[in-house]
Every structure is written in C-alpha cells, then in structure tokens.
Amino acid sequence: MDYSNDFVVIIDPQEHGVKPVSLEALFAARSLALAAAGSVTAVYPGNLPEDTGQTLIQHGADRVIVLKNEALTPYTVGAWLAALVPFLRFRAPQAVVLAATLHGKELAPALAASLDTGLATDCIALQMDSQLSVQRPVNAGKAIATLNFSADKPRIMTVRPNVFRGPGPDASRTGSVETLDINLEEPPLAMRVKEIVREAGDALDITEARVVVSGGLGMQGPANFHLLEELACVLGGTVGASRPVVDNGWRPYSNQVGQTGRTISPDLYIACGISGAVQHLAGMSSSKCIVAINKDPHAAIFSFADYGIVADVLTALPLLTEEFKRVLSVNV
Numbered sequence: 605m606d607y608s609n610d611f612v613v614i615i616d617p618q619e620h621g622v623k624p625v626s627l628e629a630l631f632a633a634r635s636l637a638l639a640a641a642g643s644v645t646a647v648y649p650g651n652l653p654e655d656t657g658q659t660l661i662q663h664g665a666d667r668v669i670v671l672k673n674e675a676l677t678p679y680t681v682g683a684w685l686a687a688l689v690p691f692l693r694f695r696a697p698q699a700v701v702l703a704a705t706l707h708g709k710e711l712a713p714a715l716a717a718s719l720d721t722g723l724a725t726d727c728i729a730l731q732m733d734s735q736l737s738v739q740r741p742v743n744a745g746k747a748i749a750t751l752n753f754s755a756d757k758p759r760i761m762t763v764r765p766n767v768f769r770g771p772g773p774d775a776s777r778t779g780s781v782e783t784l785d786i787n788l789e790e791p792p793l794a795m796r797v798k799e800i801v802r803e804a805g806d807a808l809d810i811t812e813a814r815v816v817v818s819g820g821l822g823m824q825g826p827a828n829f830h831l832l833e834e835l836a837c838v839l840g841g842t843v844g845a846s847r848p849v850v851d852n853g854w855r856p857y858s859n860q861v862g863q864t865g866r867t868i869s870p871d872l873y874i875a876c877g878i879s880g881a882v883q884h885l886a887g888m889s890s891s892k893c894i895v896a897i898n899k900d901p902h903a904a905i906f907s908f909a910d911y912g913i914v915a916d917v918l919t920a921l922p923l924l925t926e927e928f929k930r931v932l933s934v935n936v
Contacts, residue, residue, distance in 0.1 A: 613665070615646055643667070696758060736753040820876065
C-alpha cells in the first residue's frame with residue numbers, strides 16, 4: 605500500500621483511552637488529508653484500551669496502528685523514539701501531527717532531529733495547497749508567523765489544544781485497526797519509569813479546559829482561591845494562576861499560565877487580580893474571550909480584555925458566581 609499521501613497522528617494516551625487533545629489533532633490531520641486527497645493514520649504506542657480504536661476512527665482516522673511493546677507503557681521519550689523512528693522512515697507520510705501536550709512537546713523535536721526533517725510547534729492553523737503551511741504565534745503571542753514546509757517528508761508539527769475542535773464523533777465512519785509487535789533492542793532507554801505519582805483530585809487540565817478562571821496576587825492569599833474554584837465549578841472550568849502566585853506557593857505549577865507555565869486557548873478566560881505582565885499574556889492571549897477583574901483601572905490586562913470589571917476581586921467574585929448560578933440554573 606502507498607502511504608506517501610498519508611497523515612500520521614501520534615496519539616497521546618491516558619489511563620482509559622486518549623487525551624481529548626489527540627482527537628483535536630486527528631481533526632486537524634483529517635482537514636489536511638481532505639485537501640490533499642490523502643488518508644489519516646492514528647498511531648497508538650502501547651496497549652490499546654477497549655473501544656479506543658473505534659473512537660479514533662469516528663474522530664477522523666482511516667486506520668489505527670497499535671505499536672505494541674511493554675517498554676512503550678508508560679511513556680518515555682527513548683522508547684517511543686525507538687519505536688516511531690523506523691516506522692515513520694518506512695512509511696514516509698506527508699506529515700506527522702501531535703498534540704502540544706507535555707509528551708508531544710518533548711517527542712516532536714526529538715522525532716524531527718532523528719528524522720532530519722522540519723518542525724513547527726504550537727500551530728493554530730494548517731493549510732494544504734501546493735505545499736503545506738502552518739501558522740503559529742511568535743514574540744510571546746504578539747504576532748503570527750506563517751511557515752511553509754519544504755518538500756522533505758515527513759513534516760512534523762504540534763497543534764495547540766482547544767484550537768482544532770472537530771464536530772465530534774461520526775458513527776458512520778469505518779476503518780481498520782492493526783497491531784504491530786515492535787522489537788526494541790535492550791537497553792532502549794536512557795531512563796526508566798519506576799513509579800507514577802498522580803496529583804490528587806479530578807480537576808481539568810488547564811490546557812484542555814474551555815473555561816479557565818485565573819488568579820493573581822490580587823487574590824491576597826491562598827485561602828481566597830476557593831472563590832475562583834467556586835466560579836470555575838459553576839462554569840464547568842478549572843483554575844489557573846499567574847507566576848507570582850505559583851512562586852509564592854499558593855497554587856501548584858500545573859496551574860501556572862504564562863510564558864514559563866502553560867499556554868492555553870480556552871473559550872473563556874477570566875483574569876482575577878492579574879496585572880497583565882507580558883509573560884502572562886503570552887500564555888493566554890489566544891483565548892477566545894477574555895474578562896479582566898482588577899481594582900486598578902490602569903492595569904495592563906484591560907488593554908487585552910474583551911470585557912473589564914474595575915472592582916476588588918474579593919467583592920466581585922461572589923457576586924459573579926451567584927449571578928452565573930442564577931442564569932445557568934446551577935446548584936453547587
């Protein structure tokens with residue numbers, strides 16, 4: 605079979621299937637494949653959970669290939685490279701698409717270096733005409749760069765979460781699921797995972813959440829972050845934080861939004877007591893709607909906000925939460 609017009613998506617697995625952002629990567633690849641009259645292959649390293657293959661097909665894959673070897677679970681970049689590089693060299697697809705998750709951000713440049721090919725990270729737009737081009741934010745999100753790939757294949761790119769949302773699963777789609785047993789020479793790893801310790805709680809990852817309510821030093825202390833948690837719960841979102849908040853130990857690093865934290869693109873971003881430093885703006889400037897609450901009317905965040913509320917956040921947040929409960933008929 606000729607795979608030269610194939611678009612490969614490397615799936616980022618989680619405990620019971622795949623991360624939602626990998627489904628977005630599938631939709632992005634499907635859009636490219638339609639423009640190029642090509643096909644989409646979802647590659648799942650590790651043990652494929654039950655029904656996950658059909659989920660990937662319904663979200664845009666024409667075929668699912670499971671690369672099976674015990675060393676591939678849990679993820680380590682060394683083992684995944686050892687399995688993926690020979691596979692991609694043999695297939696030589698048009699492009700390889702990964703979600704810009706923690707794993708994807710580590711794996712994509714390693715693949716590009718191993719395959720001696722081009723890489724574009726954190727893409728927010730993809731286009732396939734006579735050549736493959738992408739758009740990505742640069743200069744801390746102040747500008748958008750358009751990059752054109754050369755003819756060398758495969759071209760590798762990561763896509764920003766919450767940007768390439770598809771219409772959802774299509775139950776009428778059909779495809780194939782194939783398992784390949786991969787032989788990895790020992791020792792294939794520079795490191796081995798001995799234990800995985802997961803953070804307690806079931807909060808959404810801020811990179812995947814459609815609503816993020818973030819707090820800055822204006823929250824005046826960690827005890828007041830329950831106000832953000834209550835509002836986020838009502839809106840079906842999660843809580844973020846600025847770097848000074850994380851540096852002070854008020855919130856974990858996984859909550860940090862900004863240039864040295866997480867880059868997010870939610871539908872709604874509510875910045876509470878955040879001044880609007882350029883490093884923070886770099887992590888949330890692509891949010892679809894930005895609401896700022898700050899008692900300083902001259903705070904820089906208001907220049908980037910779609911809506912601004914000049915008020916003390918500790919006073920405004922309970923009022924907002926109660927109003928959203930009333931409008932959305934939510935009881936929490």
